[in-house]
Amino acid sequence: MVDLFGELPETNTLSDSDVQFLDTTLRDGEQAPGISLTPTDKAEIAQKLDATGVSIIEAGSACTGVGERETILRVTNLDLDAMVTSFARGVKNDIDLALDCGVDGVNLVVPASDRHIEGKVGTTRDEVIETTVNLTEYAKDHGLWVEVLGEDGSRADLDFLERLMSGAIDAGADRICYCDTVGHATPEHTAAAVSQLAPLGPTSTHTHDDLGLAMANTLVSIGAGANLVHATVNGIGERAGNVALEEVAIALDHGYDVETVETERLYDLAQTVATATDVPLAPNKAVVGENAFAHESGIHTDGTLKDETMYEPYSPNAVGRERRLVLGKHAGRAGVRSALNEHNVEVTDDELTTIVERVKTIGERGRRITDTDLLAIADEVQGRDRDRPIELLDLTATSGGATPTASVRLAVDGEEHVASGVGSGPVDAAVTATRKALDIDATLESYHVDAITGGTNALVTVEVEVSHSDHSVSVNASDADITRASVTAMLDAFNQLLETDRRSVTVTE
Structure with missing residues (x-):
């Protein structure tokens, strides 16, 4: 040897x-x-x-x-x-x-x-x-x-x-x-x-x-x-x-x-x-990678909450980091409850069970569950009516001419906002019009059609990820009209971001 x-x-x-x-x-x-x-x-x-x-x-x-x-x-x-x-x-x-x-x-x-x-x-x-x-x-x-x-x-x-x-x-x-x-x-x-x-x-x-x-x-x-x-x-x-x-x-x-x-x-x-x-750190990079002190597994999260050294060789503070408990398909009750507690959200055992199930379902689709997502799930499970400062009043989109155009009419905190836009297609034009109407300091990170049902009344599901500052949210919206589904998803995302941190996102005319 x-x-x-x-x-x-x-x-x-x-x-x-x-x-x-x-x-x-x-x-x-x-x-x-x-x-x-x-x-x-x-x-x-x-x-x-x-x-x-x-x-x-x-x-x-x-x-x-x-x-x-x-x-x-x-x-x-x-x-x-x-x-x-x-x-x-x-x-x-x-x-x-x-x-x-x-x-x-x-x-x-x-x-x-x-x-x-x-x-x-x-x-x-x-x-x-x-x-x-x-x-x-x-x-x-x-x-x-x-x-x-x-x-x-x-x-x-x-x-x-x-x-x-x-x-x-x-x-x-x-x-x-x-x-x-x-x-x-x-x-x-x-x-x-x-x-x-x-x-x-x-x-x-x-x-x-x-x-x-x-x-x-x-x-x-x-x-x-x-x-x-x-x-x-x-x-x-x-x-x-x-x-x-x-x-x-x-x-x-x-x-x-x-x-x-x-x-x-x-x-x-x-x-x-x-x-x-311009060489990004690999998520699994030792010491400084995004996942170096991140825990998703229910067993690992539960153990870490009981003893911070349970699944870490050294403290994240030793290298200027913070520990993250990540929610996904491997999430457990302890991790979800801990995340909710950080936002002062109290839930019953039955409510926690439902929230964990929804978190796992979203995670199984390969999606990352953010704090904003978690709070929205908790709101729905607990039956609270969330404040929706932005409402869609009217949407029109045309693509018959040389340049696709769209116009939207929104209610923003009770005030009407109207804007129009052009784009490479009706969806692009509608999203442009929506952003112009709101002037929200947020970024559309991703957009894709998540699923389409069969038949003549096909239902389109659109998923968008929108971020602002340290907050990001992924939202789904379904409709027979892909343009309306896209705008609805955008507005739902903006509403959740506004609810999470109203003071850091400004809506102006």
């Missing part, structure tokens, strides 16, 4: 490690396809990384161009507590360009595997060592902090990698870095490689997730003696990405009592990067 993790040094366990982060979101993260951060984006992210407690921020690659250098200079001028560095290839001009940006240091990347030494650069092992020594001495002579990274180190000959990094340390490098550049390595190999490098001097680890092993390789690196982790926020990066900073931070904090950063700031940091990069 293969021992995947090998035998780690007894003198360096995770629990007694002092670990810091080098964040490369602004460099390696930006190299992911489709990502291009503006100078403002980079400055904001750098400030939040600094506030989170990240020790080193790789602000970019000065060799990329004038625009990149101006952006790096903007970050260096922020007067951050974190050290700011630039990526530099194994050429003197890259170091000079980094110096022009006012950085504190450089991440000097040199080829380590024969594939890169011979196939990419066209040189020899001895020449790589000589160049590395000369460039390290040059950078140190100019007052820079220097980290030397052996590119493709996970596929390098380990004896050569040790010789290369030993030369860098002897030349004055502040630290060396083991790089799994292509996400090739297994934890067993990573542990062996870092164990061989760590005795030489301060050692970092740089892992990619092509095999889904970035986290495992990071943890065994630390166990083998590495004390600086290269990571990106949300794990963005080339191909399958880098190890995720927030995941490493929480794994070390929760699993090994190793404090690295202010974890309470991680969710805000993740959201900032997701917005800036």
Whole structure:
């Protein structure tokens, strides 16, 4: 049987490690396809990384161009507590360009595997060592902090990698870095490689997730003696990405009592990067995904209400999150009652049974049940007449001409509102007219025909999802006329939103 993790040094366990982060979101993260951060984006992210407690921020690659250098200079001028560095290839001009940006240091990347030494650069092992020594001495002579990274180190000959990094340390490098550049390595190999490098001097680890092993390789690196982790926020990066900073931070904090950063700031940091990069967080993303602290199952919800740690490894507050009890087809009585209690709605046991059944029925259709939906269900079950500030008085729609048109007449808090609109079809025209008549600050998130009955008197069911601020509601309406069903659904949704938060939704003429 293969021992995947090998035998780690007894003198360096995770629990007694002092670990810091080098964040490369602004460099390696930006190299992911489709990502291009503006100078403002980079400055904001750098400030939040600094506030989170990240020790080193790789602000970019000065060799990329004038625009990149101006952006790096903007970050260096922020007067951050974190050290700011630039990526530099194994050429003197890259170091000079980094110096022009006012950085504190450089991440000097040199080829380590024969594939890169011979196939990419066209040189020899001895020449790589000589160049590395000369460039390290040059950078140190100019007052820079220097980290030397052996590119493709996970596929390098380990004896050569040790010789290369030993030369860098002897030349004055502040630290060396083991790089799994292509996400090739297994934890067993990573542990062996870092164990061989760590005795030489301060050692970092740089892992990619092509095999889904970035986290495992990071943890065994630390166990083998590495004390600086290269990571990106949300794990963005080339191909399958880098190890995720927030995941490493929480794994070390929760699993090994190793404090690295202010974890309470991680969710805000993740959201900032997701917005800036336009790369949304997957719902099941560890630590920062929408579902990380969401519970729908009746058993899980009931257990969580009794003991918050029942189905969570750590508190959502630890990463700046809040727990959510989600209502859907798996909802149970405890979860539904808890949600109602949050809105001060008291129900009998029989009423709760009916409400739970309706919630489950809606959930089985694949719909998300919002707080607004739940309150509307409770109103109906308890027989309360809901205030309906908006009523449909008249609707006409025509599509016989070149341009479909529609007009609506509504009563809004007793006042008559009339508007007309045009669209690509009668439904589009009617929805446009309705929105003009109301001028409601809300968004139509989705619209589709949910079901059509058979026969000559076919009944059309339209479903719309409308949102405003933090509230959203999905509503069905049925009618033999698809246009009327659409407008009715829209108005029902608006009425529910108005009822939920009348003060935040304004209706004007």
